[in-house]
Amino acid sequence: MTDLIQQIIERKKQARRSLADLPVGEKLRILEKMLERDKKIGATRPTKPANPVRWKV
Amino acid sequence: MVPLGSMEKIFRLIRQMEADGVIGRYAIGGAVGAVFWLEPMTTKDIDVFVVLPKTPGGSLPTLTPIYDYLQERGYIAEGQYLIIEGWPVEFIPPGSPLVEEALREAVERDVDGISTRVFTAEHLAAICLQVGRAKDFDRLSRFVEQGALDAEKFESILRGHRLLDKWDDFQRSFLKT
Numbered sequence: 001m002t003d004l005i006q007q008i009i010e011r012k013k014q015a016r017r018s019l020a021d022l023p024v025g026e027k028l029r030i031l032e033k034m035l036e037r038d039k040k041i042g043a044t045r046p047t048k049p050a051n052p053v054r055w056k057v
Numbered sequence: 058m059v060p061l062g063s064m065e066k067i068f069r070l071i072r073q074m075e076a077d078g079v080i081g082r083y084a085i086g087g088a089v090g091a092v093f094w095l096e097p098m099t100t101k102d103i104d105v106f107v108v109l110p111k112t113p114g115g116s117l118p119t120l121t122p123i124y125d126y127l128q129e130r131g132y133i134a135e136g137q138y139l140i141i142e143g144w145p146v147e148f149i150p151p152g153s154p155l156v157e158e159a160l161r162e163a164v165e166r167d168v169d170g171i172s173t174r175v176f177t178a179e180h181l182a183a184i185c186l187q188v189g190r191a192k193d194f195d196r197l198s199r200f201v202e203q204g205a206l207d208a209e210k211f212e213s214i215l216r217g218h219r220l221l222d223k224w225d226d227f228q229r230s231f232l233k234t
Contacts, residue, residue, distance in 0.1 A: 013202060016095075016096045016199065016202070016203070017096075017203060019096035019097060020094070020095050020096040020203050020205070024092070024093050024166060024168050025168050025169040027092050027093075027096070027097045028064045028089075028092060028097075028168060029062075030097040031064070031089070031092055031097045031099075031100070032062055032063060032064055034097065034099050035101075035143070035144070038099070038101075039143075
């Protein structure tokens, strides 16, 4: 793994740690906002591939 | 501070349902439960694990009283969910001894002055390991990464539910660098 990728991973971990340390009420408010934003997303569903990859069981 | 909106109302309503005897002991699980211990993560629903009260005459307990109670208050059912304050909420009776234990040992948490009950981080992580979908493994690795799990408690739960082998497999696949 290159140094750059390692740095990006570390930064992401640090960002997640900072968010995790917030008070629960604050984190739930963020979650509420995320849901509100998700509801506003309007997207056209892409067509499915004719031969999709499937799990081998 | 911006007050909590829909989530506050849901926590109050669930507590009231418990006080009214519509549900027995309850606890928040799933992604919303995990948010009590980790960073906020996107989810489409709220999982409320509930002990269903005993029915008169000893017939099998069902979710019908929950649906009746909430529909009388204007909430609508959609598939396995009840839509409460815009959130799909699923009431789930425990389906395994691990979830039964998680419900028994769930902890009270205060959210902006509202008391609610949530699974412990260790039980949430053990349930992720047991269920074993891709999103569960992702959540489990976050619990480990954040240092949110008490090692002794977690291993004791895994031992009690014969999950130690699965934990070894998980560590080999996802945690070893």
